[in-house]
Amino acid sequence: MKAIAIQRYGGPEVVEFLELPDPKLDPDAVLVRVKAAGLNPADRHIREGTADAVLEVRFPLVLGWDVAGVVERVGPAVTEYQVGDKVIGYVHKDWVQNGTFAELVACPVRTLARKPASLDWAQAGGLPLAGLTAYQGLHRALAVKPGETVLIHAAAGGVGSMATQIAVALGARVIGTASEHNHGYLRSLGAEPVAYGEGLADRVRELAPQGVDAAFDLVGGSALEVSRELVADPERIASVVDTAVVDHGGRYVWARPDPAGLAALGDLADSGRLTVNVAATFPLAQAASAQELLAERRTRGKIVLTVD
Structure with a gap:
């Protein structure tokens, strides 16, 4: 072959x-x-x-x-x-x-x-991998529930765009960070976009004055610091790129093979809620x-x- x-x-x-x-x-x-x-x-x-x-x-x-x-x-x-x-x-x-x-x-x-x-x-x-990373992060690590507000860092990327759609399908409100030229794309997925960079925490608080219920980090570094400012419970912070999240009480996500998770992603796709x-x-x-x-x-x- x-x-x-x-x-x-x-x-x-x-x-x-x-x-x-x-x-x-x-x-x-x-x-x-x-x-x-x-x-x-x-x-x-x-x-x-x-x-x-x-x-x-x-x-x-x-x-x-x-x-x-x-x-x-x-x-x-x-x-x-x-x-x-x-x-x-x-x-x-x-x-x-x-x-x-x-x-x-x-x-x-x-x-x-x-x-x-x-x-x-x-x-x-x-x-598969991007979808399972998003699915397991939101379901297993963060246990996102309907009505909660979730901050997704790098929400327009491969994992981020799937996480955004999955969180919306769960009934959550999504605030997603992205560069300005991706803001329209995020809105089409059901998210409220904010620009990343200096002052991010203040921009998020303009949309969610009390902070957010959970944060999903796909960037690392300063994104974790911002998440800690905005999330009251450190256990509701998860990262796929920075193991330092564990030192602060959060969850590190490493996707596992999961036939049931893949099937759930397929159901979301076939029902029109995930592309x-x-x-x-x-x-x-x-x-x-x-x-x-x-x-x-x-x-x-x-x-x-x-x-x-």
Whole structure:
């Protein structure tokens, strides 16, 4: 099979388009022929080696955790899926080596759910990790309830835009930080936008004089300080980027494979309450260019690799 892999850490230049053996299939896994696979900031950290201290990594390393595709073969212990089923997955295994930027990927059933019918392949491929990060942050870490006010930092980004839609679907009021040119986009998602930067806490208090019930940090650094000013209960602050949140009584969010969560995201999509904004697509062979675009950190939606 053809795959996007690295054999050493580095910049986008270390990304190679290789011919590799087809993956072996565990008894409780399915072999998926990949249609699309979303890029995530975690892919850059793995490629550069900054995640080496916390993740078991083996080379050659096929990048990617998101997948959308069609089941080609099932392991003998699998009853949940059949050949031909359309699936999505956050394929996070016990070590990092056999990722999803490939023509074929072996996926444990604990990482999969059925593809939402309303999403095309590119949208479906961009949903799993960003969607689960948002879903688990709001449901598990923050336990957002109807009528509460939630501050989402970087609300127009890949995770932030999904968190905004999920929070709105939960019945929460959302105040989202973003640059001025993304304010119209946030309003279209149901959020009240505020510009980030110096004076952010004051701008939020203009909208919510008593502060907010919860804050979801997708930026780190000063965003945590602002959250602590605005949230009375430190346990109602969660971050996906800064583990320092734990030192102040908050929650650090690391997305876990979760079939039920993926299914819930699919239900939201099929009911029209969640959409995936795809900023750009690249064929598998141009993954290095996709990595370069990801490194710029300027795209509003997801960057997705497509596989013919």
